[in-house]
Amino acid sequence: MLALDAARGAGAQYADVRISRNRVQSINTRERRVQGLSDNETFGFGVRTLVGGAWGFAASSDLTRDEVARVARQAAAQAQANRAALVRPVVLASAPVTKEGTWRSPAKIDPFDIAIEEKVALLLSANEAALKVPGSRFVNSAMFFLREEKTYANSEGSFTVQTIYRASPSMTVTAVSSDFSDFQARQSTDIAPMGRGYEHVLDAKLVENAPRWAEEAVQKLSAKPVDVGRYDLVLHPSHLGLTIHESIAHPTELDRVYGYEANYAGTSFVAPPEEKLGKFRYGPEFMNIQGDRMQDGSLGAVGWDDEGVQPETFLIIKNGIVNDYQTTREQANWLDWWYKQQGKATRSHGCSYAQSWSDVQFQRMPNVSLLPGEQNLKWEDLIAATDRGIAIVGDGSFSIDQQRYNAQFGGQLFYEIRGGKITGMLKDVAYQMRTPEFWNAMDMIGGKDSYWLWGAFGDAKGQPSQSNAVSHGCPPTRHRGINVINTGRKA
Amino acid sequence: VSSLRSLVTAARTLGREECEALAKRALSFATADETRININSGGRGNTRFAVNQISTGGDNYDATISIRSTFGKRSSVVNTNKLDDASLRSAVQLAERLAKLSPEDPEAMPELPPQTYTESRGWSEATASLDPPARANAARAITEPARAAGLVSTGYLETQAGATAIANSKGLFAYGRQTALSLTTTVRTADGTGSGWAGATTHDFSKLDPKDLGARAIDKARRSVNAVAVEPGRYTVILEPTAVGNLVQFITGAMSARNADEGRSFFSKAGGGNKIGMKVVDERVTISSDPLDPEAYANTFSGDGQPIAKTTWIENGVVKNLSYDRFWAQKQGKQPVPTSGTVRMSGGTATTEELIASTERGILVTRFWYLRPVDPRTILYTGLTRDGTFLIERGRITRPIKNFRFNDSPIYMLNNLDAMGRPVRVSASEAGGPGLAIVVPPIKVRDFNFTSLSDAV
Numbered sequence: 001m002l003a004l005d006a007a008r009g010a011g012a013q014y015a016d017v018r019i020s021r022n023r024v025q026s027i028n029t030r031e032r033r034v035q036g037l038s039d040n041e042t043f044g045f046g047v048r049t050l051v052g053g054a055w056g057f058a059a060s061s062d063l064t065r066d067e068v069a070r071v072a073r074q075a076a077a078q079a080q081a082n083r084a085a086l087v088r089p090v091v092l093a094s095a096p097v098t099k100e101g102t103w104r105s106p107a108k109i110d111p112f113d114i115a116i117e118e119k120v121a122l123l124l125s126a127n128e129a130a131l132k133v134p135g136s137r138f139v140n141s142a143m144f145f146l147r148e149e150k151t152y153a154n155s156e157g158s159f160t161v162q163t164i165y166r167a168s169p170s171m172t173v174t175a176v177s178s179d180f181s182d183f184q185a186r187q188s189t190d191i192a193p194m195g196r197g198y199e200h201v202l203d204a205k206l207v208e209n210a211p212r213w214a215e216e217a218v219q220k221l222s223a224k225p226v227d228v229g230r231y232d233l234v235l236h237p238s239h240l241g242l243t244i245h246e247s248i249a250h251p252t253e254l255d256r257v258y259g260y261e262a263n264y265a266g267t268s269f270v271a272p273p274e275e276k277l278g279k280f281r282y283g284p285e286f287m288n289i290q291g292d293r294m295q296d297g298s299l300g301a302v303g304w305d306d307e308g309v310q311p312e313t314f315l316i317i318k319n320g321i322v323n324d325y326q327t328t329r330e331q332a333n334w335l336d337w338w339y340k341q342q343g344k345a346t347r348s349h350g351c352s353y354a355q356s357w358s359d360v361q362f363q364r365m366p367n368v369s370l371l372p373g374e375q376n377l378k379w380e381d382l383i384a385a386t387d388r389g390i391a392i393v394g395d396g397s398f399s400i401d402q403q404r405y406n407a408q409f410g411g412q413l414f415y416e417i418r419g420g421k422i423t424g425m426l427k428d429v430a431y432q433m434r435t436p437e438f439w440n441a442m443d444m445i446g447g448k449d450s451y452w453l454w455g456a457f458g459d460a461k462g463q464p465s466q467s468n469a470v471s472h473g474c475p476p477t478r479h480r481g482i483n484v485i486n487t488g489r490k491a
Numbered sequence: 492v493s494s495l496r497s498l499v500t501a502a503r504t505l506g507r508e509e510c511e512a513l514a515k516r517a518l519s520f521a522t523a524d525e526t527r528i529n530i531n532s533g534g535r536g537n538t539r540f541a542v543n544q545i546s547t548g549g550d551n552y553d554a555t556i557s558i559r560s561t562f563g564k565r566s567s568v569v570n571t572n573k574l575d576d577a578s579l580r581s582a583v584q585l586a587e588r589l590a591k592l593s594p595e596d597p598e599a600m601p602e603l604p605p606q607t608y609t610e611s612r613g614w615s616e617a618t619a620s621l622d623p624p625a626r627a628n629a630a631r632a633i634t635e636p637a638r639a640a641g642l643v644s645t646g647y648l649e650t651q652a653g654a655t656a657i658a659n660s661k662g663l664f665a666y667g668r669q670t671a672l673s674l675t676t677t678v679r680t681a682d683g684t685g686s687g688w689a690g691a692t693t694h695d696f697s698k699l700d701p702k703d704l705g706a707r708a709i710d711k712a713r714r715s716v717n718a719v720a721v722e723p724g725r726y727t728v729i730l731e732p733t734a735v736g737n738l739v740q741f742i743t744g745a746m747s748a749r750n751a752d753e754g755r756s757f758f759s760k761a762g763g764g765n766k767i768g769m770k771v772v773d774e775r776v777t778i779s780s781d782p783l784d785p786e787a788y789a790n791t792f793s794g795d796g797q798p799i800a801k802t803t804w805i806e807n808g809v810v811k812n813l814s815y816d817r818f819w820a821q822k823q824g825k826q827p828v829p830t831s832g833t834v835r836m837s838g839g840t841a842t843t844e845e846l847i848a849s850t851e852r853g854i855l856v857t858r859f860w861y862l863r864p865v866d867p868r869t870i871l872y873t874g875l876t877r878d879g880t881f882l883i884e885r886g887r888i889t890r891p892i893k894n895f896r897f898n899d900s901p902i903y904m905l906n907n908l909d910a911m912g913r914p915v916r917v918s919a920s921e922a923g924g925p926g927l928a929i930v931v932p933p934i935k936v937r938d939f940n941f942t943s944l945s946d947a948v
Contacts, residue, residue: 082547
């Protein structure tokens with residue numbers, strides 16, 4: 001409150017303050033040793049101000065009264081300086097005030113209550129289980145936990161307190177050929193990071209899964225190099241989540257669409273909104289893409305976003321057509337005309353986020369998910385229906401252009417499909433695609449029983465680059481006639 | 492503007508004496524066999540501009556302490572930014588408790604005794620004192636000409652002023668402070684059919700000319716309008732220094748001796764061992780790191796207290812050194828070779844224009860984007876060209892062309908080398924922050940492997 005008063009005293013028409021305490025624990029092991037064990041805590045506050053339509057932001061780890069007042073005044077002074085080149089003043093869409101709100105991730109077990117030796121023992125037993133598989137040479141395993149205690153207040157009277165948890169167990173097993181001519185790794189991409197507590201680590205069953213990951217790494221050494229060409233691709237949810245992230249979630253961020261991220265993350269082909277909303281066919285009729293910050297255990301779930309807005313679930317793509325974008329309070333007004341046409345209120349979808357107290361909040365993606373199809377098809381059904389194709393499991397190498405047209409994706413495991421059956425393992429596979437063609441080539445989709453929540457920590461955007469954590473739910477899908485290249489070379 | 496300055500304190504960093512006192516205070520709470528303290532403090536300021544106006548900015552200050560406690564071969568690390576006595580004491584106690592609970596590390600190395608260090612350089616008052624109004628002025632030197640030309644500028648200015656210190660219970664102490672700054676801009680035409688980029692990074696703001704940088708991006712944006720498609724394939728390319736920096740940093744990033752010795756690196760030798768002594772790129776290529784390089788300063792000590800001296804990684808095409816951490820060096824009977832925050836590649840005297848003039852048919856690349864590893868066996872990467880890709884015919888730039896995706900390795904690239912120009916410091920971080928301090932030349936390379944077209948502008 002001191003910060004908000006000081007900011008308003010310095011001329012701010014609007015101000016908000018976030019105070020957060022982030023505790024992060026990470027444990028990294030390789031083979032039979034612990035490589036790193038660290039416990040980090042960072043505590044501080046950030047003040048954002050709006051002066052004459054320009055933003056200012058300042059932050060400090062020093063929570064003394066004098067410093068809080070100084071930082072608030074600094075944020076207001078910075079906003080004043082930033083007005084110098086003002087063209088279009090910031091106007092915030094209205095948002096309901098939450099006088100006193102509390103929210104907590106659905107974590108059953110606080111990871112920081114679990115003894116370190118239990119965590120270490122679990123990782124080392126998983127490593128041991130992987131190393132028992134002949135041919136597996138190296139194994140890395142890790143656990144990462146976050147607990148963020150975040151208090152938010154704004155000058156409109158909102159005040160919220162949230163406790164957010166994230167947990168990520170992971171392993172990588174590497175196999176090396178006996179003559180040192182090849183090496184192949186298998187990452188545990190079928191275990192996604194989640195917005196849960198230590199129970200997620202237990203559910204991941206690392207010790208039980210490790211021998212399978214090791215066997216798959218060894219199998220990759222003798223897999224057949226892929227022949228280049230066009231194939232029908234059957235994509236597992238553990239792979240497809242990343243493709244959705246890059247080719248749907250990023251291009252529908254409204255700041256990108258308007259050019260605000262042109263210098264780094266890029267712009268978007270889903271622009272301008274006047275030509276795309278209600279008009280542009282992204283994919284087939286059965287393609288529905290949902291934005292939300294609600295799904296149970298998802299990384300994007302919160303009670304309120306970083307400008308006090310309670311997020312809502314919204315359809316970004318409806319029956320294959322672009323229907324909406326990801327927004328903050330500043331951005332919702334930009335689509336006022338569309339919401340009026342649709343008979344909807346103009347409001348933020350709750351997509352404001354900052355990675356820590358020291359960074360300014362801005363538009364970040366919520367969970368962006370492909371909703372399951374009406375027929376309850378499974379992974380096996382999609383393979384059985386495919387005559388000549390490749391099934392891809394797990395995400396691997398990825399790269400996409402700055403407008404999100406041209407992308408290239410690898411994977412963890414590649415299987416040749418012939419006559420509806422998996423006939424062997426392939427390696428050195430990557431597919432190259434153009435986003436609208438790729439999604440319009442989707443002709444089969446799995447049902448609700450095959451829906452799975454993929455997730456990632458390292459979603460980067462903004463300058464300075466901030467890291468966001470999101471989940472992407474999806475069933476398996478099939479895409480016809482996609483261009484596959486061979487990435488293997490001789491050193 | 493002057494009245495604003497009084498509200499905005501210049502970047503704060505902890506001085507040598509403050510770091511010594513803080514380390515001593517933390518060490519006084521320690522009961523472990525060995526304790527190491529790392530301290531980082533400083534301020535970061537940034538101004539973003541988009542659509543020809545300042546969109547956001549930020550100024551923050553933080554000071555963190557990292558405590559590494561070791562009992563025998565058991566250790567752990569605790570980091571905190573709460574520096575009062577009670578918080579420090581509890582952080583030390585937590586580190587000691589976690590260390591005792593962790594298993595013995597067979598690769599544990601004892602803390603180093605006191606070392607002799609060369610003093611770190613690279614502090615600039617011009618950078619450390621840059622405040623929001625001064626940053627806004629730098630942004631306007633780009634946005635105003637862009638707007639006047641009917642173009643749309645977006646960009647980012649970041650300053651860092653920081654101090655780092657290390658101390659341990661054996662009496663080792665080192666301190667260094669540095670500034671860093673980067674300014675990058677992407678200028679697009681209003682209809683989105685042209686895009687040009689320019690960027691620079693330096694430790695010293697007074698060496699930067701925002702107006703000139705903006706003018707280069709404006710020029711490229713104008714010249715890149717209505718690009719035509721050229722068939723993907725293998726082309727002679729002229730890579731501007733930024734594009735070279737984008738790729739060469741992956742070579743130095745892959746030079747771990749341990750990964751090589753373990754058979755999981757490009758630097759692994761067939762049949763076992765590593766490629767030290769083997770020729771891997773063109774004999775004109777030398778890649779080295781010198782923390783006192785006046786164009787690319789870096790810290791003179793590593794996080795575990797080793798002094799960092801000049802290191803040559805590749806000399807005349809031959810692998811001279813790989814990085815060895817203290818454990819692996821001892822195990823292999825070698826001297827430790829710490830990694831460095833700075834890289835320099837050899838070059839020639841030609842300008843980019845002279846490289847273009849010598850080219851019958853080729854492609855000029857301004858920078859690369861979304862670089863991701865595809866195959867670590869060959870340091871094979873994929874990525875795309877961006878913000879200024881042009882066709883060269885008979886020694887001249889003749890037209891803008893659509894962007895390409897490539898799949899290639901910086902190792903192959905430096906084997907297919909035709910010519911090198913004069914090395915310059917570049918902003919090689921895709922995110923536009925200061926990143927690795929890297930000095931590289933523009934180069935002309937044969938048979939660069941473009942695998943598909945992109946419609947992105």
